Amino acid sequence: MKFLSIRKLSTVVAMTLLGTVLADAQSDPEQLTPILAQPMQPPEVTAYQLRQYLMGRVAPLAPPADAQHWTTEAKRIRHHLVEDVVCHGWPAEWVKSPPKFEEAGVIAGQDGEFVRDRVAIGGDAHVV
Numbered sequence: 001m002k003f004l005s006i007r008k009l010s011t012v013v014a015m016t017l018l019g020t021v022l023a024d025a026q027s028d029p030e031q032l033t034p035i036l037a038q039p040m041q042p043p044e045v046t047a048y049q050l051r052q053y054l055m056g057r058v059a060p061l062a063p064p065a066d067a068q069h070w071t072t073e074a075k076r077i078r079h080h081l082v083e084d085v086v087c088h089g090w091p092a093e094w095v096k097s098p099p100k101f102e103e104a105g106v107i108a109g110q111d112g113e114f115v116r117d118r119v120a121i122g123g124d125a126h127v128v
Helices: 004-023 029-037 043-057 067-086 092-096
Strands: 101-108 115-118
Touching: none
Parallel strands: none
Antiparallel strands: 101 115
16 A cells, blocks of 8 residues: 655645635625525415325325225224324333223313313323
8 A cells, every 4th residue: 555645645634624714605695685585486386386296196095995895994094093103112001901090180270160180090191
């Protein structure tokens, strides 16, 4: 392997540092503000174009053949949503166990209304 001489190495480092110091933006914000303030096209056109682009990328939904197929698909989607999205990462014993609530008192609401507050035991989430 050949090593760069100290002189060549120092020249490369000096040129790199000099280039970064002298590098400056080609325009200032004062120059760009009036140009960028002008709308390029109406927002409605942009929304239409985005809608057309996205609708072209979405696969069309296949209509169910009959009510039984629709019910089966609804159950599958519901199971996926609950198990894989809503309860993702929760311990199975928490998800499958029945809820346990404890009376926490009465909360004064607006216009003289009162609401009973119940707290889930074992958690800090409030259920009204």
